[in-house]
Amino acid sequence: MSWIDDLVGLGGEVVDMVGEVGSQYVDSYVTSQTANRQEINSQPETAQQREPTKGTNADGSPIVQTGDYPAQPAQPSIIAGVSNQNLMLGGLALLLVFVLARKG
Numbered sequence: 763m764s765w766i767d768d769l770v771g772l773g774g775e776v777v778d779m780v781g782e783v784g785s786q787y788v789d790s791y792v793t794s795q796t797a798n799r800q801e802i803n804s805q806p807e808t809a810q811q812r813e814p815t816k817g818t819n820a821d822g823s824p825i826v827q828t829g830d831y832p833a834q835p836a837q838p839s840i841i842a843g844v845s846n847q848n849l850m851l852g853g854l855a856l857l858l859v860f861v862l863a864r865k866g
Contacts, residue, residue, distance in 0.1 A: 768862065776855065
């Protein structure tokens with residue numbers, strides 16, 4: 763039964779590690795998005811110059827896209843609703859559990 767104790771201990775460490783990495787990822791994403799928004803809000807002329815021209819109005823002014831750009835099309839996944847990255851991480855976790863169970 764010691765392998766069960768090892769597995770429970772490993773599970774706790776894995777959960778802690780995933781939580782730390784996840785929080786770091788979310789913090790960095792929020793920071794980068796905030797910085798991008800501040801840059802766009804502080805220099806609207808520069809942001810408008812980066813927008814592609816879509817055409818011209820009747821008065822000759824350019825038509826540009828307003829707001830956020832549309833999302834990129836989703837990548838095909840092996841299982842609907844589950845990203846391939848999460849699927850691979852889950853497979854690696856199961857493989858690690860299997861190897862530890864066979865070792866003990």
